[in-house]
Amino acid sequence: MSDLFWILLSAMVVNNFTLALFLGLCPFMGVSSRVDTALRMGLANVFVLVLTSLSAWTLNTFVLPYAPYLRLISFIVVIASLVQIVEMAVKKLSPALFRQLGIFLPLITTNCAILGLAIFQTNRGYGLFEGLFFAVGAGLGLTLALVLMASIRESTELSDVPEVTRGTGLVLIIAGTLSLAFMGFAGLLSAA
């Protein structure tokens, strides 16, 4: 049990997908200007990450031992169709939720965090439950980074920053600072 907990914690803060591994930067730059959209995007990601982890485990267990060279191709096809199915299901079951998530769901397909999770999970040889905890931790980590970034950006909007730095440059410098702060969590793992 404690192993599973460490996998979750490590994916969430120590090896945060966005701030330490640079995965999922597109939404991190794109939808981090408002806290509530950032939160929604993060939670949509958690959901898709968990489903991806399940499918990657299924593929790894039942299909890929027979055709290892198809790994990448099968992962990307499964992720793309998974997102499509989730989108259709949400549209049918809960139109209100669909309107809220609307634009974010298709964007998730091209989010490298999703494919990254499937590949890391395979490389590290995680089993079903380890994979699920890893996915939840990674998703929460993404959400945390997005919400932190969005809160900072909301407050920089009204402050007087030099004009040349406005836009992506400023976002990247803030991300660098956040990433520095997150490096402090590295001590957690060695302490354990």
Next chain:
Amino acid sequence: MKATTPSQDLLRGVWRENPVLVQMLGLCPALAVTNTVENSLAMGIATFFVLLGSSLLVALLKRFIPNEIRISAYILIIATFVTIADMGLEALVPDVHKALGAFIALIVVNCMILGRQEAFASKRSVVRSLLDAIGSGTGFVIALFLMGAFREIVGMGSFLGIPLFGDGYEPWVVMILPPGGFLTLGTLLIGLSWFQRRRKEAADGGTAKNGAVQEGSVA
């Protein structure tokens, strides 16, 4: 789409519409693997290869790919070339392959590659698509090289593993760690935007001052 000349197709992506520095595409690999010059170049060349191969195939096959499933078809083509690049690097340079790790596989979701297929290769001739791929690919390699060179020089005091500053140099270790990636790209972008602003101001100031006088003489 506006008609463009072959040389415009080739040169556009190199600097003026540089995929990383101007269009902000393919940021994940640009930040993740640029801690040394060697890794940056390997990543840049692998991406260049995938982009070139996919553009060629998409441009050749565009008549046979139905419009409704074109994105999936492009992704399949890209994934095939990435698998080739992955296996190639593993066989040729195992050390670099290990250092780049999962990020070679992640070339599949590099939005720059899919972007070029959707915006260019699916509509234009094979030769033009190849020129466009060479241009954008070179732009990507240049951006990665700039990042990698800066991070390796200040972060380790060396270039391609050759020490530059002697023993007295205290390396800025943070630059080869993840925060350094964000800080380097951020600084690079702010520098570029400062440079562009100054050039624009110089141009504007010049024309505003001399505009009235020069109108006659230029005509």
